[in-house]
Amino acid sequence: MRSFSTFPDFAEHYASLTSADNFGQAFTAEIETSQLSHHEEPTAADMPDSEAARGCVEQMVGDLFTLFCDTRLAPMAARVAWGMVNSFHKVAQQIAREEDSAARELGELARINDPSEIHALEVEEKQRHCQSLHEALAALECMRDHAAEVYRVETGQPWSAVYGSRTSKSLIASQIEARDFLAARAASRREAHAPTGPVVIVSGGAGWQHHEPIWTRLDCIRARIPSMTLVTTAQRSGTDAIAAAWAAARGVPTVNFRLNRSLGNRAGFDRNKMLVRLAPVEAIICEGSGLQVNLAERCRDAGVPVTIMRDRDFASLAQAAG
Incomplete structure (x- = not known):
């Protein structure tokens, strides 16, 4: 574990973290408007800045080790930092469950042969909700994976979740029909859990x-x-x-x-x-x-x-x- 008497240059200290390369894609808005909950109005607000998100994760976890180093609380740094990474992991798990539920509901709507405008609007709203969760999940998983790498650099040990997996998913195109979206999402899930590479x-x-x-x-x-x-x-x-x-x-x-x-x-x-x-x-x-x-x-x-x-x-x- 490192020991600093002053605050480190985080950008330089963590420059070798390969997970930093994932932020550009994970924090790109793939849909015009987002709606993470049926109780909220759609928003056209931007995604967080990718570089700011990366720096925030590094400083949030890294500052803890800087604060505790050379003090009697130094042995606690790794335990607290593990919990910080796990917080990202737990929220990502919650969002993943919400996305699964929204996808099931979207599938049920997509199977209904109803040409009415009301039904079309309902399908559009449900798809926006599902895609918004998918987009948010990619960003949270990216932050979790990056926080886990910072944890590894500081402790010399890999971070691993007690429960659940750490399968990160890639964003998919947004302007597609509901059934095509579900098919692409299912293919993404299959590739994530049963990849075809060597x-x-x-x-x-x-x-x-x-x-x-x-x-x-x-x-x-x-x-x-x-x-x-x-x-x-x-x-x-x-x-x-x-x-x-x-x-x-x-x-x-x-x-x-x-x-x-x-x-x-x-x-x-x-x-x-x-x-x-x-x-x-x-x-x-x-x-x-x-x-x-x-x-x-x-x-x-x-x-x-x-x-x-x-x-x-x-x-x-x-x-x-x-």
Whole structure:
């Protein structure tokens, strides 16, 4: 964790954060008027300035570490900052649920064959509401992902949500018919949760703490395969959380393969079979349990290039850095 005696130059300090590149798109108004609630009148107000939004996130989270550093509250900085990132995450989850509800209502209206002007106005209003939520969600998720990167820079650890996913969606064109909008939205959701790019598997123990070798290796793979899709074994800590944080920072789509608990003791091995059936182009497997050993063996048998990372190879480096 950094230590400053004066306030830092935030723009310079966080210049390397790749999530900053996403603000231009996420804060572009895609519809002429926005209506986030049926109880409010449509507004033609602009979206927040993208650079101001980026700077606000950096300063909001970064100032906390500057305030607490070299004080007795320094150990609390990471915990409070985690909550700040989580606030963005929780509001984004709420907006996502509202968008889902609005999309269902829009679908029901779109299926009604009613040529009346009243019905047409109702469809138009519902579509504007749904698209407004979609637009707001993209901005909030962008701010959340950027705040998570600031958290990572300050603490040296990736931020991960306790609950929910961190799948960010891209904005879609606005001036389209209701049914086309829903079809495009569904396609966007499918791509977000089941992307079609070349698959790179990452798996490892929940107690793995060395994020730098994982980020370095993933950066190398992405340089060769820009359209890659990251697939993890969906653990909320350790290797999977580190890889998910990398994907969020780099804008790489992620699929989390959770265990089918109904299979009992076979669940992990069954998941390994499913992962290899995805025909991955590469795998990174960090030291964990017998499940990681099994996955490495299956990948090698399938001819998948595998990078094995063992805790002892990085423990001495971590101690030297500490």
